[in-house]
Amino acid sequence: MQQLLSVQDLEVSFANRRVLRQVSFSLAPGETLGIVGESGSGKSVTALAIMGLLSWPGRVTGGQILWHDDDLLSLPPDAHRRLRGSAMAMIFQEPMTCLNPVYTVGQQIAEVLMLHRGMNKREAAEAAAAYLAQVGIAEPKARLRNFPHELSGGMRQRVMIAMALAGEPELLIADEPTTALDVTVQAQILDLLQRLQAETGMAMILITHDLGLVAENAARGIVMYAGEVVETGGVDELFVSPAHPYTQGLLRSLPRWGEQRDVLYSIPGTVPRNLETIPGCAFADRCPVATEACQEPQIMRQVGPAQTARCWAAKAKQPILEGGAAECQPPTK
Numbered sequence: 001m002q003q004l005l006s007v008q009d010l011e012v013s014f015a016n017r018r019v020l021r022q023v024s025f026s027l028a029p030g031e032t033l034g035i036v037g038e039s040g041s042g043k044s045v046t047a048l049a050i051m052g053l054l055s056w057p058g059r060v061t062g063g064q065i066l067w068h069d070d071d072l073l074s075l076p077p078d079a080h081r082r083l084r085g086s087a088m089a090m091i092f093q094e095p096m097t098c099l100n101p102v103y104t105v106g107q108q109i110a111e112v113l114m115l116h117r118g119m120n121k122r123e124a125a126e127a128a129a130a131y132l133a134q135v136g137i138a139e140p141k142a143r144l145r146n147f148p149h150e151l152s153g154g155m156r157q158r159v160m161i162a163m164a165l166a167g168e169p170e171l172l173i174a175d176e177p178t179t180a181l182d183v184t185v186q187a188q189i190l191d192l193l194q195r196l197q198a199e200t201g202m203a204m205i206l207i208t209h210d211l212g213l214v215a216e217n218a219a220r221g222i223v224m225y226a227g228e229v230v231e232t233g234g235v236d237e238l239f240v241s242p243a244h245p246y247t248q249g250l251l252r253s254l255p256r257w258g259e260q261r262d263v264l265y266s267i268p269g270t271v272p273r274n275l276e277t278i279p280g281c282a283f284a285d286r287c288p289v290a291t292e293a294c295q296e297p298q299i300m301r302q303v304g305p306a307q308t309a310r311c312w313a314a315k316a317k318q319p320i321l322e323g324g325a326a327e328c329q330p331p332t333k
């Protein structure tokens with residue numbers, strides 16, 4: 001199938017510090033992909049690179065980002081800007097990152113409609129109210145006159161989603177869209193995103209550090225660690241038979257329903273900051289099954305029909321898991 005987005009060997013550096021290396025994945029039209037990983041693993045930088053929103057001194061230093069058949073990295077900045085807000089849109093954890101405090105909600109949604117959809121002022125005002133209604137905001141006409149600070153966190157999140165939808169995007173990137181919200185509102189926003197996706201057919205990249213959200217909302221996931229993709233697969237594969245010791249550790253650190261544990265498992269150690277000093281696997285110093293082979297650069301290996309992992313041990317997944325890697329398997333009781 002023709003891919004909507006294809007990221008190939010993407011590399012991003014901030015000044016001389018490389019923060020992404022060999023990031024590759026693709027997304028079909030209408031598909032939902034989850035990107036999961038600890039803080040600092042490169043999830044947002046990947047999204048910002050796709051959107052062309054990396055701020056100096058951040059820049060793409062290698063690889064390709066194909067949008068349909070166009071290489072986004074060789075598009076003139078103007079053309080990339082036109083795609084942003086129309087073909088592709090992004091929503092953030094904190095709505096105030098993209099809402100302007102000095103304009104009303106109505107003015108901000110209308111601006112997208114006039115800029116990207118060529119509507120006049122009156123058409124845009126009417127359509128803006130319809131978008132607010134679509135994202136579940138009551139009395140949308142009255143809300144158009146509100147400034148962002150007059151709305152609750154959940155309402156602001158809905159407004160940001162309405163603004164994103166106003167450009168009729170083929171891809172919506174949601175970067176931790178619900179982390180700042182309480183659990184009930186969180187569930188409402190995720191339900192809303194799923195409903196809108198079904199209605200509009202847009203593809204979605206859901207970025208989160210919560211494996212549970214990926215399991216519930218995405219068909220496929222990629223796991224990032226220290227600026228690299230360490231595992232990819234369908235959510236069933238990632239959750240039932242994770243191949244990379246890091247994914248296994250992440251799963252093991254999830255609380256389990258009905259399980260009595262005084263202390264939750266946490267992966268020992270911290271994410272390395274400087275990729276340049278690590279020629280081999282970036283997870284090796286935290287990995288319970290690391291050997292000398294991990295000091296060598298690791299390639300992505302096919303470990304299942306639709307599952308890949310960046311770990312030499314994953315090549316022979318079964319024998320390794322039956323041996324030392326059983327240590328980092330999710331507990332069975």
Ligand SMILES: Nc1ncnc2c1ncn2[C@@H]1O[C@H](COP(=O)(O)OP(=O)(O)OP(=O)(O)O)[C@@H](O)[C@H]1O
Nearest residue numbers: 014019037038039040041042043044045046058209
């Ligand atoms: N503006 C910046 N200047 C310098 N380094 C940056 C900048 N933004 C991100 N980085 C670095 O890039 C790396 C990846 O950061 P990124 O924000 O993508 O992580 P993340 O996976 O989104 O984490 P979180 O879950 O905390 O949002 C980190 O090491 C971070 O320090």
Ligand SMILES: [Mg+2]
Nearest residue numbers: 043044045175
């Ligand atoms: Mg982030």
